[in-house]
Amino acid sequence: MKTIKTGVAYFLLFCTGAIAGGILFLSPAVSLKPDMQLCAAVSGLPSIKPDYVNVTIPPNIAPLNFLVEEPGDAYFVRLAGQAGACIEIASKQPGIKIPLSKWKRFLSDNAGGSYQMDICVKKGKQWVRFAPVTNEIAREKIDPYCTYRKLATLFYNPNPEMGLYQRTIENFDERLILHRRQVGNYCINCHTSGADRTEAMLFHVRRSHDRGPGMVIMHKGTVRFETNSMTPRGLISLTSIHPDGTVMAFAAVKMGFFSFIGKGSNDDRLQFEYSADLGLYDMVSGETRFVPQLSTQEYNETWPNWSGDGTYLCFSRCKVSWPMPRPNEERVLPENYKDVKYDLMRVSYDPATRTFGEPETLLSAQETGKSCLQPSVSNNGRFIAFLLADYGVFPINNPESDIYIMDMKTRTYKAMACNSPQAESMVRWSGNDRWILFGSKRRDILYTRLYFAYVDENGRSRRAVELPQEDPLTAETDLRLFTTASFLKDPHPYDSKDLINCILSADKNGAANAAPGKDGGRMPGEQQR
Numbered sequence: 001m002k003t004i005k006t007g008v009a010y011f012l013l014f015c016t017g018a019i020a021g022g023i024l025f026l027s028p029a030v031s032l033k034p035d036m037q038l039c040a041a042v043s044g045l046p047s048i049k050p051d052y053v054n055v056t057i058p059p060n061i062a063p064l065n066f067l068v069e070e071p072g073d074a075y076f077v078r079l080a081g082q083a084g085a086c087i088e089i090a091s092k093q094p095g096i097k098i099p100l101s102k103w104k105r106f107l108s109d110n111a112g113g114s115y116q117m118d119i120c121v122k123k124g125k126q127w128v129r130f131a132p133v134t135n136e137i138a139r140e141k142i143d144p145y146c147t148y149r150k151l152a153t154l155f156y157n158p159n160p161e162m163g164l165y166q167r168t169i170e171n172f173d174e175r176l177i178l179h180r181r182q183v184g185n186y187c188i189n190c191h192t193s194g195a196d197r198t199e200a201m202l203f204h205v206r207r208s209h210d211r212g213p214g215m216v217i218m219h220k221g222t223v224r225f226e227t228n229s230m231t232p233r234g235l236i237s238l239t240s241i242h243p244d245g246t247v248m249a250f251a252a253v254k255m256g257f258f259s260f261i262g263k264g265s266n267d268d269r270l271q272f273e274y275s276a277d278l279g280l281y282d283m284v285s286g287e288t289r290f291v292p293q294l295s296t297q298e299y300n301e302t303w304p305n306w307s308g309d310g311t312y313l314c315f316s317r318c319k320v321s322w323p324m325p326r327p328n329e330e331r332v333l334p335e336n337y338k339d340v341k342y343d344l345m346r347v348s349y350d351p352a353t354r355t356f357g358e359p360e361t362l363l364s365a366q367e368t369g370k371s372c373l374q375p376s377v378s379n380n381g382r383f384i385a386f387l388l389a390d391y392g393v394f395p396i397n398n399p400e401s402d403i404y405i406m407d408m409k410t411r412t413y414k415a416m417a418c419n420s421p422q423a424e425s426m427v428r429w430s431g432n433d434r435w436i437l438f439g440s441k442r443r444d445i446l447y448t449r450l451y452f453a454y455v456d457e458n459g460r461s462r463r464a465v466e467l468p469q470e471d472p473l474t475a476e477t478d479l480r481l482f483t484t485a486s487f488l489k490d491p492h493p494y495d496s497k498d499l500i501n502c503i504l505s506a507d508k509n510g511a512a513n514a515a516p517g518k519d520g521g522r523m524p525g526e527q528q529r
Contacts, residue, residue: 032074032090034120039129046070046119046130049476050443050466053133056454057465058142058435059111060170063098064465067472070094070130072121080116081137084109095473100171112139136462138454140434144170145488146467147177148450149189152480161480164188164203166492172470177492183503184208192239192248193486198493200245200283204229204237205503216502219245219283223498225506228286233277233295240304240313241283244351248281249304249313252290254324256331271394272333272340274324276302278315280354291356294347302342302393308379310351316342316373316393318365338391341365344372344384344406362406363413373401376427376436382408383459385416385427385436396425396439396448396483403427403438405459418453418464428486437485440464448481 045053047069057064068075077096079087087102106115117133145166152161163179180188187206201218205225213235215226229236233252240249253276259269277295281288294301294315303316318341322334334340343364348357362384363372370388373395377384384406387395395401401423406413418424420442427438436455439448443466451464469475 032076032092032122033088034076034122034127034129036078036118036120036129039120039127042128042130044131045133046121048119048133049472050468052135052465054135054463055465056136056138056462057107058169058452058454059107059137059139060141060144061107061465062169062171062468062470063100063103064468065095065097065470065472067476068094068096068119068121070119070121072123074122076120076122076127078118078120079106080118081106081110082113082115093473095471097470097472107137110137113137138434140432140454142169142435142452143430143487143489144168145491146437146450146485147193147488147492148482148485150480150482162188166488167467169467172468175492176496177494178203178496178499182496182500184507186503190237190239190484192241193488198488198490200241200248201492201494202239202241202248207507211507214503214506216499217283217286218494221493223494223502225502226286227506228288231279231288231290233279233290234275236279236281236288238303239281240306242306242351243308243310246283246351247354248283249306250279250281251276251302251304251315252279253302256325256333258333270333270337270392270397272337273300273302273393274322274331275320276300276393278302278304278313293356293358300342300393301345303374305375305377306349307346307377307381309381311349312346312377312381313349313356314344314346314362314375314377314384316371316375317345317359318342318371318393340393341369341371341391342373342393344375344386362411371395374426376429378429378433379431380433382433383455384408385429387425387427388415396423396441399423399441399445401425403436405455405461407459414459416453416455416461418451418461420464423448426484430487431489435487436461437487438464439483439485446481447479448483450482450485 048066049069052064052066075091075094077089087106089096114134114136120127120129147166150163150165164177166175166177180186188203190204193201199220202215205214213229215229217224217226231252234254236250237253238251254274256272277290278301279290299317299319301315301317305314325331344362345359346362347359371391373387375384375386386404387401388404389395389398389401399422402419403416403424404413405416422441422445425439427436429436435452437452440451441448443449450467453464454462
């Protein structure tokens with residue numbers, strides 16, 4: 001098998017440093033490549049970060065650069081597939097970087113197969129060789145782009161660094177879509193695209209109180225600022241764009257934010273929904289309306305998500321068992337907040353008439369003993385991925401929250417193999433339904449980072465894989481969190497300048513909250529909540 005030598009195969013040392021007549025004299029090269037047959041064998045697997053061990057990866061993923069967490073003076077890594085050339089990397093540092101061009105060829109040669117990774121560490125004069133790592137390379141590709149919101153500090157900071165970004169998953173290119181500093185330091189959040197496509201997209205802008213909140217609507221090449229985001233039922237917050245791009249389902253919520261830091265509680269922070277109702281927003285006209293069976297006084301309805309064919313809307317629902325705060329009254333966390341648990345629901349939808357059927361329960365909190373949250377329907381409609389937490393509505397705040405999957409053919413559900421002891425959140429499916437993208441706090445409990453996992457045609461998942469970073473050393477000290485990630489098949493098509501001008505023009509023109517939609521935000525016969 002032909003061997004390709006890459007990285008720092010030979011390290012040059014300055015011996016005398018003498019310069020005469022413009023000529024620099026250098027010492028002979030010192031080899032960092034060991035004879036692997038002579039290395040002392042270690043029975044255990046090496047400790048590496050990220051934990052790229054026994055994982056399944058796409059054939060178009062960026063190089064899995066990593067940090068060897070074993071003390072040593074030099075490091076040697078050899079990747080050997082079932083076909084094509086090997087890759088060898090030698091380094092004086094524990095950070096291992098795999099050359100992109102060689103990695104792409106390596107993945108192409110071995111798609112649908114597996115590869116072995118040998119890691120050797122030099123300790124003094126002795127090289128040791130750890131047990132080999134075996135990873136699989138799937139045949140199915142992952143969507144080439146994803147978008148996310150990135151914050152440079154924890155949520156405890158009321159004014160964090162914040163921006164929307166696009167990442168090319170096939171390499172390490174990251175593009176800034178919009179930073180809050182560019183638009184008056186407003187909070188920008190909850191960006192949404194329709195079925196991982198770019199024809200219809202939006203994100204929320206929380207402006208100053210005198211101007212009120214709004215949304216930037218991107219639809220078929222046009223960009224506009226929508227001031228109609230504060231409804232009589234609450235603020236439009238959680239959204240899902242219909243696959244045909246014509247309407248958006250949303251949850252209008254009235255929320256309370258609570259912090260338990262320094263108060264002797266196991267909880268650090270909590271978001272509580274006092275009320276939540278589902279409605280529809282017309283992506284063209286901007287009309288907003290609520291649907292009676294999805295905006296009841298008896299229940300909170302939240303976390304909407306469309307099926308791939310647009311004929312069903314999944315959501316979470318719980319029975320209201322607490323008093324609503326009065327206007328301008330301080331919001332107090334109900335004493336029974338740990339008893340608040342949501343059911344997993346769905347409702348049929350006719351895109352031609354924009355009418356809904358009656359909601360049906362897919363999985364009840366009574367059956368699970370937990371709260372069913374953030375449903376995400378696969379594009380083919382076969383599976384629903386969702387979060388189960390002990391209580392509440394925001395699983396990112398619950399360390400025990402795990403990803404589950406329901407098979408709609410059998411209505412059975414199970415935990416996915418990509419879970420960890422820490423909080424998982426916000427699952428999204430790739431276009432071919434073979435990959436999921438989600439957030440997890442498994443690395444350090446505090447910061448949400450992005451992970452993906454393979455899911456086969458029967459709903460069986462593999463171990464989670466952390467989204468690769470270019471420099472494994474700086475990734476360790478990069479204290480930023482990633483939220484609301486989504487796949488994209490194509491690059492984000494909207495220019496940052498157009499988005500900035502859209503928001504700043506709305507400010508300049510004094511655009512404040514408009515009245516709710518033509519029906520005043522209610523369907524005929526609805527009661528004000």
